[in-house]
Amino acid sequence: MSLLNSQASPSIQICRIMRPDDANIVGNVHGGTILKMIEEAGCIIGTRHCNTQKGDRCVAALARVERTDFLYPMFIGEVAHVSAEITYTSKHSVEVQVTVLSENIVTGAKKVTNKATLWYVPLSLQNVDKTIEVPPIEYSRPEQEDLGKKRYEAQKLERLETKERNGDVITHVSLSEPYTVAFSQSSLIHLIGPSDCTLLGFVHGGCVITVSGRMTFTSNKSMEIEVFVDADPLVEADKGKYRAVTAFFTYISLDKDNKPLPVPPLKLNGEEEQKRFEEGKARYLQNKAKRLADKERQP
Numbered sequence: 001m002s003l004l005n006s007q008a009s010p011s012i013q014i015c016r017i018m019r020p021d022d023a024n025i026v027g028n029v030h031g032g033t034i035l036k037m038i039e040e041a042g043c044i045i046g047t048r049h050c051n052t053q054k055g056d057r058c059v060a061a062l063a064r065v066e067r068t069d070f071l072y073p074m075f076i077g078e079v080a081h082v083s084a085e086i087t088y089t090s091k092h093s094v095e096v097q098v099t100v101l102s103e104n105i106v107t108g109a110k111k112v113t114n115k116a117t118l119w120y121v122p123l124s125l126q127n128v129d130k131t132i133e134v135p136p137i138e139y140s141r142p143e144q145e146d147l148g149k150k151r152y153e154a155q156k157l158e159r160l161e162t163k164e165r166n167g168d169v170i171t172h173v174s175l176s177e178p179y180t181v182a183f184s185q186s187s188l189i190h191l192i193g194p195s196d197c198t199l200l201g202f203v204h205g206g207c208v209i210t211v212s213g214r215m216t217f218t219s220n221k222s223m224e225i226e227v228f229v230d231a232d233p234l235v236e237a238d239k240g241k242y243r244a245v246t247a248f249f250t251y252i253s254l255d256k257d258n259k260p261l262p263v264p265p266l267k268l269n270g271e272e273e274q275k276r277f278e279e280g281k282a283r284y285l286q287n288k289a290k291r292l293a294d295k296e297r298q299p
Contacts, residue, residue: 010137011085012045017105018078026256029074034100034114038068041084042096042118049086049094050122050134058122058132060094065247066117066155069291072102073258074113079103088148089134094120095148115294119155162246180267184215184225208232209244216248217280221260224280225249248283
């Protein structure tokens with residue numbers, strides 16, 4: 001791991017070779033492995049930056065994954081170079097943009113495999129319920145701060161909209177018709193242990209979590225899955241169950257040559273499923289437009 005000193009925009013890079021236990025049976029590295037490295041890089045740079053000022057010591061806790069793009073697969077034996085850069089700071093949050101590069105150390109070939117944008121908030125080590133103020137960064141150009149502020153306001157608005165939807169509860173329906181939303185629904189209950197936590201105990205050890213997912217949208221070659229994570233504290237049972245995380249994941253089905261396969265259309269029942277499908281379609285078209293714009297900007 002290296003720390004790149006830049007007064008205007010702090011950045012770091014972490015590297016690790018991909019091993020067999022990081023991948024599936026055909027050698028593709030699990031998305032979760034890359035996501036973990038992305039989050040760790042963001043946590044390191046966010047924590048370092050927020051502790052450059054006097055006062056309470058703190059740790060940068062992940063508050064939101066704005067977007068994560070899996071552009072190309074990574075394979076066993078390749079080296080992952082994860083570069084993280086702080087691109088905007090508000091009073092209580094840090095925006096970190098991350099780029100993942102794969103390197104074939106035999107041939108020397110390199111390519112960008114992932115891009116992500118994450119938001120962190122600094123929490124006091126003395127009291128994890130206390131949020132620390134974030135020291136500002138210096139921008140090389142005035143428009144960088146203006147664009148960052150627009151991104152901050154946009155994710156803040158979307159976060160408020162997500163909270164309104166958080167009361168939704170997934171109930172599993174058995175023996176449903178294939179290719180329906182009900183058929184896709186599933187839940188997993190997991191007891192969080194020390195190996196699931198950071199050095200400060202995030203995720204909180206001792207909470208029981210229920211991870212539920214359902215399909216919301218399908219295109220010709222992709223599927224959007226909405227996931228809820230509900231926590232149920234064992235020790236502080238009086239707090240009751242609460243919604244800890246919501247997320248949307250986009251998957252594609254690949255053949256043995258890593259070529260996308262057609263996805264069966266999703267059968268919709270009722271206005272609510274139709275509404276979620278249309279919202280998913282809007283996200284799909286928006287992300288597609290962003291990917292095309294990014295490709296055009298590449299040299």
